[in-house]
Structures are given as C-alpha cells and as structure tokens.
Amino acid sequence: MKVLVIGGGGREHALVWKLRQSPRVDKVYCAPGNAGISEIAECIDIRNDNFEGLIDFVKYNWIDLTVVGPEAPLSEGIVDAFVKEERTVFGPDKAGAQLEGSKQFAKDFMKKYGIPTAEYKTFSSYVQAEEYVRLKGAPIVVKADGLAAGKGVIVAETVDEAIDGLKLIMKDNAFGDAGSKVIVEQCLKGEEASFMILTDGKTVVPLATSQDHKQIFDGDKGPNTGGMGAYSPAPIVTDEMSAVVMKTIIDPMIKGLEREGINYRGVIYVGLMICDGKPYVLEYNVRFGDPEAQPILSRLDCDLFDLLKATAEGRLDEIDVKWKEGASICIVLASKGYPGSYQKGDAIQGLDAFKNSDDVVVFHAGTSFNNGEVVTSGGRVLGITALGDDIKSAQANAYKAIEKINFDGMQFRKDIGNKAIKN
Ligand code: AMP
Ligand code: GLY
Numbered sequence: 556m557k558v559l560v561i562g563g564g565g566r567e568h569a570l571v572w573k574l575r576q577s578p579r580v581d582k583v584y585c586a587p588g589n590a591g592i593s594e595i596a597e598c599i600d601i602r603n604d605n606f607e608g609l610i611d612f613v614k615y616n617w618i619d620l621t622v623v624g625p626e627a628p629l630s631e632g633i634v635d636a637f638v639k640e641e642r643t644v645f646g647p648d649k650a651g652a653q654l655e656g657s658k659q660f661a662k663d664f665m666k667k668y669g670i671p672t673a674e675y676k677t678f679s680s681y682v683q684a685e686e687y688v689r690l691k692g693a694p695i696v697v698k699a700d701g702l703a704a705g706k707g708v709i710v711a712e713t714v715d716e717a718i719d720g721l722k723l724i725m726k727d728n729a730f731g732d733a734g735s736k737v738i739v740e741q742c743l744k745g746e747e748a749s750f751m752i753l754t755d756g757k758t759v760v761p762l763a764t765s766q767d768h769k770q771i772f773d774g775d776k777g778p779n780t781g782g783m784g785a786y787s788p789a790p791i792v793t794d795e796m797s798a799v800v801m802k803t804i805i806d807p808m809i810k811g812l813e814r815e816g817i818n819y820r821g822v823i824y825v826g827l828m829i830c831d832g833k834p835y836v837l838e839y840n841v842r843f844g845d846p847e848a849q850p851i852l853s854r855l856d857c858d859l860f861d862l863l864k865a866t867a868e869g870r871l872d873e874i875d876v877k878w879k880e881g882a883s884i885c886i887v888l889a890s891k892g893y894p895g896s897y898q899k900g901d902a903i904q905g906l907d908a909f910k911n912s913d914d915v916v917v918f919h920a921g922t923s924f925n926n927g928e929v930v931t932s933g934g935r936v937l938g939i940t941a942l943g944d945d946i947k948s949a950q951a952n953a954y955k956a957i958e959k960i961n962f963d964g965m966q967f968r969k970d971i972g973n974k975a976i977k978n
C-alpha cells in the first residue's frame with residue numbers, strides 16, 4: 556500500500572515514522588515534508604493548498620490512503636475535494652473542521668449540546684467587545700474567531716491587556732479575516748490536558764492521554780507557543796476522569812455532530828482545563844496535537860495504517876487499539892527568538908547519534924537541507940522523543956539525548972514532565 560502524508564512538521568514526521576512500521580505499507584510520500592522525513596519517505600513539493608495538484612499526484616501514483624496533518628487544508632475543504640474524487644482520506648470534511656476553524660462555531664456547538672466550557676460572548680463590533688470586557692473585568696480571555704496559527708488567544712490578567720488584545724485582533728487586523736469576530740470568555744484556572752479521540756462518526760476510540768507545555772519558558776512563563784514539549788500519559792487524567800470526560804464531553808459531542816449532519820472521520824483533539832476536579836473544554840482541534848502526536852504515536856502498539864484507513868472508511872469498530880506500557884516524552888528544541896521572529900539556516904550537529912536508537916527518536920519539524928547539511932528552517936526545530944518505564948525515566952532519557960545535539964541559539968524547556976513526576 557502507498558500512503559501520502561500532508562504536512563511537514565514534527566507531527567507529520569511521527570505519522571510517517573509510525574506508518575512506515577506497518578507491514579502493509581510499501582511506500583510513504585510526504586508533501587512537503589522536511590529534512591528528517593526525507594530520510595524515511597519521498598518528499599514531494601506540492602503545497603497543501605494545491606488540492607488539484609495533490610489529487611493528481613494521488614491518482615497518478617495509485618495512493619491508497621492520504622493522511623492530512625495540519626488544520627489549514629482541513630478547514631479549506633481538502634477532504635471534501637478528495638472524497639469527490641473517491642479517494643480515501645483521513646481527516647474531517649470542511650463542516651467538521653469548523654470545530655477548530657471557527658471558535659464561535661465551537662462555542663455555540665458546546666452550548667447547544669450542553670458541553671461544559673467557559674462562559675462567553677461573541678462580538679463583531681469593537682466598541683461592544685470593549686464594553687463587555689470592562690463590565691466583566693479581568694482576568695478574562697480574548698480569542699480571534701478564526702485560525703491564527705495558535706496565536707489568536709490572549710489570556711489577559713488585566714483589563715488593559717484584554718483591550719490591547721481586542722485592538723490587536725479587531726483594529727490592527729493582526730490575524731486578518733480570522734479576527735473579524737472575537738470571543739470574549741471567562742478565564743478558567745486549573746490544569747490543562749489534551750484528550751484526543753479517533754472517530755468515524757459512530758465508533759469512538761480514546762487515544763492515550765497527554766499534556767502539552769504551551770509557554771516558552773520553564774515554570775509555564777512567557778508567551779504561548781505551538782507547544783514546547785509533551786508527555787503521555789497525563790496522570791491528571793485518571794481512569795475516573797477519563798470516564799467523566801467521555802460521559803460529559805465526548806458522548807454529547809458525537810451526538811451533536813450527528814444531529815448537525817456532520818459525518819466526522821478523523822481525530823478530535825479536546826483541549827481540557829480541569830478545574831476543581833471538573834473538566835471543561837477550552838478548544839477543539841481537528842487534527843493530532845503537535846507535539847502531543849510524537850509521544851502518543853511512540854506509545855501506539857498497533858498498526859497505524861490499519862487504524863487510520865479504518866477510520867477513513869467508517870470501520871473503526873474493527874480495530875483493537877493497544878498502547879505500550881510505560882511513558883513517553885517529547886522535548887522541543889526551538890530556534891532563537893521563537894515564538895517571535897526567529898533565526899534560520901543554522902547547522903544542526905549530533906543527529907547521527909540517534910539513527911539506530913530504539914528508545915530515542917528525533918522527530919524533525921523546522922529543518923531543511925543546505926548543501927547536504929541539515930539546517931534549521933522553522934521556529935520549532937526538533938522534538939526529542941524518548942520512551943521509559945515511567946515519565947521520570949523517559950524524561951531522563953530525553954534530556955540525556957539533548958546533550959548530544961546542538962545548533963546556534965538552541966532553546967528548550969528544562970522542566971518538561973516535572974508536573975507529572977510531582978503528582
Ligand atoms: P486555545 O487556542 O483556545 O486552546 O487557547 C490557547 C491556550 O490559551 C490554551 O491552551 C490555554 O492555555 C489558554 N486558554 C484558552 N481559553 C482559556 C480560558 N477560557 N481560560 C484560561 N485559559 C485559556
Ligand atoms: N500542541 C497544541 C496543538 O497542537 O494545538
């Protein structure tokens with residue numbers, strides 16, 4: 556079988572790596588991929604908004620399954636385009652992708668189906684939004700409605716900060732059309748966890764739990780990033796908590812999607828805030844988390860190709876999903892300046908040390924080749940991913956591995972996993 560993976564980050568490297576382990580998979584292509592992916596798959600230079608080009612590639616190369624990694628092409632309707640051409644594709648259609656593509660859609664959906672989430676109001680008028688922020692006071696959260704590459708959320712500790720956020724989104728148009736509406740919502744305090752499920756619209760399979768570290772600096776300080784590291788499992792999501800999440804969040808969500816006439820086939824990533832033992836939904840994503848996919852797929856102990864193909868074909872009930880015992884962790888190495896504007900083009904040393912390693916895998920994100928040398932080309936550069944008997948030993952393995960890797964201006968958090976070890 557031949558598979559095409561769309562995307563070129565750490566998540567897609569992990570997807571390609573796991574798909575390659577399937578005895579049924581003969582060849583994996585990736586569009587556009589990155590330096591690390593090119594070592595295990597054939598990278599093709601087709602942009603992920605060029606649906607026609609991708610569909611032509613799939614037809615001429617007899618691709619059996621296409622897996623869409625990032626949210627942008629899903630929101631633009633890539634799955635609808637593939638389905639129209641009768642191609643098997645993993646991911647939700649445009650209607651399903653609204654769960655991530657429009658925060659207003661997601662919040663109204665949650666309200667309609669009784670799914671616990673922060674109290675909110677949506678505005679398309681700046682003046683009314685500012686009035687509401689002043690009325691409610693801080694702390695308060697301001698969110699751009701549309702996709703903003705993870706940067707459209709301002710968790711404001713003061714009214715002034717919230718108003719600056721509103722101005723950035725609605726007056727300076729920092730996120731373009733994505734900011735034509737804003738959601739102003741109650742600030743929830745608690746601990747976050749990522750709860751992902753696979754669904755084909757009927758069957759639901761929870762994936763191993765995980766926890767991301769959004770802020771750039773140790774101790775959860777500094778601005779939010781795409782994620783600086785993640786571990787799995789997340790001890791805060793106990794078996795009892797999972798049962799509560801399934802009953803109060805996942806079941807009504809699946810019923811709601813059905814009622815809305817959305818036949819969702821793919822991953823739903825539910826970002827949770829657990830406040831005094833009760834889970835609330837902060838956000839939905841319609842794809843695997845990045846970096847959460849790296850530790851989660853490292854622990855997956857069954858055939859990813861079978862799993863994704865069955866999901867895409869509405870046969871998820873046929874698959875028995877298994878996980879490796881123990882734990883895994885992914886620590887992101889980022890470029891100097893990230894999450895602001897960052898340095899690019901620096902040579903990366905030490906990658907060869909992990910070519911044949913069983914318990915440490917170096918997933919590439921923002922990397923490319925320059926004269927045959929692997930260099931940095933993005934904000935998040937590598938995800939050092941290690942397995943262990945528990946989070947403490949996985950953490951020790953990952954940090955030991957990082958000692959061997961270097962590039963100019965390399966920054967990473969030193970406390971990924973500490974929260975889970977203390978618990
Ligand atoms: P989102 O893109 O909606 O997940 O938001 C990004 C991050 O902002 C989340 O991971 C949380 O850390 C934070 N956040 C979002 N909504 C809230 C909220 N209502 N209360 C507190 N923090 C929030
Ligand atoms: N790591 C958070 C995300 O993938 O959205």
